[in-house]
Amino acid sequence: MYKNSDGSPVTVYLAGPMSGLPNYNFEAFERYARILRESGYTVVSPHDTAGQATHLPRSWYFRMDFAIIANVDYVFFIPGWYNSVGARAEAIMATEMGVECWSLGRAGLPIGRLRVDGWNLDWTVVPGEGVDPNAN
Numbered sequence: 001m002y003k004n005s006d007g008s009p010v011t012v013y014l015a016g017p018m019s020g021l022p023n024y025n026f027e028a029f030e031r032y033a034r035i036l037r038e039s040g041y042t043v044v045s046p047h048d049t050a051g052q053a054t055h056l057p058r059s060w061y062f063r064m065d066f067a068i069i070a071n072v073d074y075v076f077f078i079p080g081w082y083n084s085v086g087a088r089a090e091a092i093m094a095t096e097m098g099v100e101c102w103s104l105g106r107a108g109l110p111i112g113r114l115r116v117d118g119w120n121l122d123w124t125v126v127p128g129e130g131v132d133p134n135a136n
Contacts, residue, residue: 001038004073012036014045015070015090016078030076035108044068062089069094075101077112091116 002010014033018025029047038044046065062074065086069075075094081103091114094101101114103125112125 002070009042010040010074011042011072012066012074012076013072013090013094014043015065015087016077016080016081017084017087019084019086020047028078032076032104032108032131036076036091038110054059058086065090066093069098069099072099073097077101077103077114079104 004010013038016025016028016032018029026047029045033043033045033048048060069090075090077087077091083092092099095114095116101116103112103114104108104126105111114125
């Protein structure tokens with residue numbers, strides 16, 4: 001299990017595309033959440049937090065997601081996240097709140113830190129130490 005310096009578990013929020021995708025991309029979220037949990041992370045995933053409800057107003061989901069993001073250690077972004085307006089908003093808000101963002105590779109593990117440059121979302125992935133930059 002990944003732990004913070006105070007011994008508490010490392011908690012991550014999983015972000016990625018949902019709107020307009022079949023079953024709101026729940027299968028992908030479940031897959032990435034499983035891989036990360038098996039790797040020792042505590043994962044908060046939006047497909048779990050609303051009880052898989054899909055009928056609520058978009059504003060409800062944003063309020064909930066941003067409140068959760070403010071209280072996690074990291075936000076991990078699944079591949080294809082940059083095609084999602086919601087995930088881009090989460091990247092901006094997490095960065096503005098000082099929560100570090102990481103990109104996940106297709107294998108399901110972090111491949112690099114996202115550097116989000118303000119509200120224009122000029123983002124880049126900075127490969128992390130000990131991660132495979134070719135895993136995506």
